[in-house]
Amino acid sequence: MVLSSTIAREAPTPAHICPMDRSCSYLQQAASQLNLDTNITTILEHPRKVITVSIPVKLDTGEVQVLAGHRVQHSDILGPYKGGIRYHPSVTLREVSALAMLMTWKCALLGIPYGGAKGGIAIDPNQYSVGELERITRRYTSELIKDIGPAVDIPAPDMGTSAREMAWMMDTYSMHVGHAVPGIVTGKPLSIGGSRGRQQATGRGVMLAIREALAERGQSLAGASIAIQGFGNVGSSAAILLHEAGAKILAVSNGSGGVYSEGGLDIPALQAHLQDNPRQMGTFPGGEAIGNADLLLLPCDVLVPAALEDQITAENADRIQAKIVAEAANGPITLDGDRILADRGILVLPDILTNAGGVVVSYLEWVQGQSYVFWDEERVNREMEGLMVNAYHRVSATARCKTISFRLAAYTLGVGRVAQALSDRGLYP
Numbered sequence: 281m282v283l284s285s286t287i288a289r290e291a292p293t294p295a296h297i298c299p300m301d302r303s304c305s306y307l308q309q310a311a312s313q314l315n316l317d318t319n320i321t322t323i324l325e326h327p328r329k330v331i332t333v334s335i336p337v338k339l340d341t342g343e344v345q346v347l348a349g350h351r352v353q354h355s356d357i358l359g360p361y362k363g364g365i366r367y368h369p370s371v372t373l374r375e376v377s378a379l380a381m382l383m384t385w386k387c388a389l390l391g392i393p394y395g396g397a398k399g400g401i402a403i404d405p406n407q408y409s410v411g412e413l414e415r416i417t418r419r420y421t422s423e424l425i426k427d428i429g430p431a432v433d434i435p436a437p438d439m440g441t442s443a444r445e446m447a448w449m450m451d452t453y454s455m456h457v458g459h460a461v462p463g464i465v466t467g468k469p470l471s472i473g474g475s476r477g478r479q480q481a482t483g484r485g486v487m488l489a490i491r492e493a494l495a496e497r498g499q500s501l502a503g504a505s506i507a508i509q510g511f512g513n514v515g516s517s518a519a520i521l522l523h524e525a526g527a528k529i530l531a532v533s534n535g536s537g538g539v540y541s542e543g544g545l546d547i548p549a550l551q552a553h554l555q556d557n558p559r560q561m562g563t564f565p566g567g568e569a570i571g572n573a574d575l576l577l578l579p580c581d582v583l584v585p586a587a588l589e590d591q592i593t594a595e596n597a598d599r600i601q602a603k604i605v606a607e608a609a610n611g612p613i614t615l616d617g618d619r620i621l622a623d624r625g626i627l628v629l630p631d632i633l634t635n636a637g638g639v640v641v642s643y644l645e646w647v648q649g650q651s652y653v654f655w656d657e658e659r660v661n662r663e664m665e666g667l668m669v670n671a672y673h674r675v676s677a678t679a680r681c682k683t684i685s686f687r688l689a690a691y692t693l694g695v696g697r698v699a700q701a702l703s704d705r706g707l708y709p
């Protein structure tokens with residue numbers, strides 16, 4: 281048996297430096313808008329708990345790999361830590377820390393009683409068998425057992441994970457405590473207490489944010505031209521719902537490439553093609569192949585990055601031709617990219633607002649589980665729409681009234697709520 285270690289070796293961060301440049305920069309800007317006490321800002325800059333565990337996994341070949349699994353709990357000031365688990369090769373402790381902080385502001389902005397967390401393992405799930413993924417997920421859950429719980433920290437799906445991984449986590453946790461604990465995760469299958477509508481929820485929220493932004497400009501979804509980078513859970517759900525609403529989906533892409541049609545793609549036909557030809561987006565006969573970099577530069581009403589971080593940067597922001605960029609992914613625009621888009625008058629709908637539909641329905645799943653009463657999909661969608669549309673208009677009104685960007689307005693509302701709670705509870709001794 282061979283022992284190989286894939287534990288990431290990251291440069292240590294000096295204790296006084298916030299490891300998350302972009303997240304901390306936006307936090308500082310919001311703190312300055314709010315005239316926050318610097319002690320409060322200093323506390324909010326730092327995650328409350330950073331956990332890295334070793335995950336020894338026996339591969340199907342008999343080889344043992346030791347993976348690094350992270351969970352960063354940024355804040356539980358407003359309620360249990362909440363946030364997804366990501367399986368992707370780019371996962372690092374820094375990335376997870378930044379994403380955990382985003383979760384805190386997102387939940388606070390939407391007015392749901394959660395703090396913020398994120399977890400991840402640096403693997404490409406496509407390179408592992410289902411059995412290996414199950415062993416990885418169960419061992420990761422076991423290693424975190426003392427740090428998670430339905431009133432403590434509630435994981436959910438993110439990139440590279442889905443209801444399947446949530447079911448394994450729920451089962452591992454439940455076996456440990458000796459009884460079923462559905463509330464340990466959200467985004468789980470319906471059979472074990474999942475919520476109707478959760479799978480499409482993030483994409484639905486993206487569609488709603490775009491709908492409201494277009495409406496404020498006197499335009500409707502019908503006929504709006506849209507390009508979407510990423511065709512996973514979020515990108516594909518958003519594409520389907522936007523297509524159903526009459527938008528013209530000019531292009532979509534995934535890790536294997538993209539497809540473009542000037543007249544608009546037939547999204548259900550594309551989905552059927554991908555079922556038969558997984559990872560062969562570019563061979564879809566209803567369009568022509570387009571690369572991920574070119575997709576971002578298409579002239580369109582709305583560009584929707586729904587895959588990775590750092591896609592719009594100082595390198596390409598001056599060539600973006602969309603009127604609106606809707607951040608379906610977390611952190612798809614770098615700090616420099618954001619400044620350039622702002623200078624060019626391109627409206628950016630920030631991630632903590634645009635992709636909040638997922639965590640909102642996670643919250644509704646948790647509420648249903650706590651009350652043992654399960655709703656139909658129509659009710660779930662209606663409740664989610666109410667929270668999303670309300671948050672959108674609070675952000676828009678704040679941006680207008682203070683003459684600041686939508687991002688700064690969203691941060692101001694989210695950070696302000698957490699800061700108020702921290703101050704009311706009393707600063708940590």
Ligand SMILES: NC(=O)C1=CN([C@@H]2O[C@H](COP(=O)(O)OP(=O)(O)OC[C@H]3O[C@@H](n4cnc5c(N)ncnc54)[C@H](O)[C@@H]3O)[C@@H](O)[C@H]2O)C=CC1
Nearest residue numbers: 438439440482510511512513514534535587609610635638
């Ligand atoms: N799943 C959820 O409920 C939520 C997800 N998000 C965010 O949305 C983003 C996407 O997440 P999911 O859709 O859940 O992940 P997913 O794993 O279902 O899909 C990711 C998609 O990105 C594509 N992709 C990977 N590398 C790419 C590249 N280099 N260029 C273009 N596409 C590439 C993949 O092929 C896939 O289509 C992430 O930033 C995630 O944090 C945010 C809120 C909730």
Ligand SMILES: O=C(O)CCC(=O)C(=O)O
Nearest residue numbers: 363364436438638639642
């Ligand atoms: O549904 C959740 O709890 C978290 C979703 C998530 O990770 C995110 O919004 O980025």
